[in-house]
Amino acid sequence: MSKSTSTIAGLIEPMGAVARAALLISLWFFALGCNVASAQSEPAADSDADRLRGLLLRYQSADETKASEKALDEETWPSDPLPSESELAAALNAPYSVEKVLLRADELPQLLAAVESRLSNQSIADRRNDASLIGTIQIRQRGTLVGSSTYSLKHIGKHQFLGQTELGQGRNILGVADSQWEVELPATKSPERYLLVLIAPPRQDWELHLVPASSATALGNDVPQWLREPSTEASAEP
Structure with missing residues (x-):
């Protein structure tokens, strides 16, 4: 040149x-x-x-x-597609199963029966210690992180744990150890506290179930002792 x-x-x-x-x-x-x-x-x-x-x-x-x-x-990179109101309703109204994470209030008796059945099963070895587990939750709206917190899970016997946390509008990503679950709440749903029941047997897939904490009041005197004093959320970050 x-x-x-x-x-x-x-x-x-x-x-x-x-x-x-x-x-x-x-x-x-x-x-x-x-x-x-x-x-x-x-x-x-x-x-x-x-x-x-x-x-x-x-x-x-x-x-x-x-x-x-x-x-x-x-360009706005597309986030995960948001489920419609009908899809969320269909998931919530699905029959109770071990794979179902978010439960309806009327499904609490079925969850309690499953926990009690495991507690009374003599063939299931109990955990060697009663140490609690710490879980995490991230709340995302259209792919953006809008909140996060941690919660404590108390051991109630036979590798089962109980805790409480608050879910928010959008995608709630809950994690304990190496396991992770997602719960989607519609934008019209107000934040609400939920009971968490984790079934974490060694060398098996873990189960997590959430049910509105308010549903326990409907049990009256039938609330089991292990459900009377659930652990609370450890910390929260906006």
Whole structure:
């Protein structure tokens, strides 16, 4: 590249988009003029006009690439699709099962029966210690973290744990050790405290069930002793 072409390249680099566009237009017309002049005389194999035209095309290509990258950066990256109200209702109204995480208030008796059955099963070895577990929860709305907290899970026997935490609108991601569960609450649902029952047998998949804490009051005097003093949330961060 000749000295003049190199100098022009050095001037283009630091320019803003508008100034660079104006300069490149001027270079285009200059290159066209040089082509006309060279057509009237013997063409040079490596003329300044060819270099300038190549320089122009190179910077045009760079501008198009930057514009494309900027458009991609400005796009709103899609978050996980939000379930509809009907989908959330269908999940909540599904029959009680070990895979169902968020339970209805009227399913609390079934959960208590499952816990009591395990507690009375002599074939299930009990845990060697009563140390509590610490769980975490992240609340996300359209992919953005809006809240987080930790909660304590008290051992109530036979590798079963009890705790409480508050769920918020959006996607609630609950984790204990290496296990993780997700619960989606609609935007119309107010934050509410939930009982957590974790069944964590060694070398097996863990189960987590959540039920509105207010549902325990409907049991009256039938509330089991292990449910009377549930552990509370350890800490919370907005």
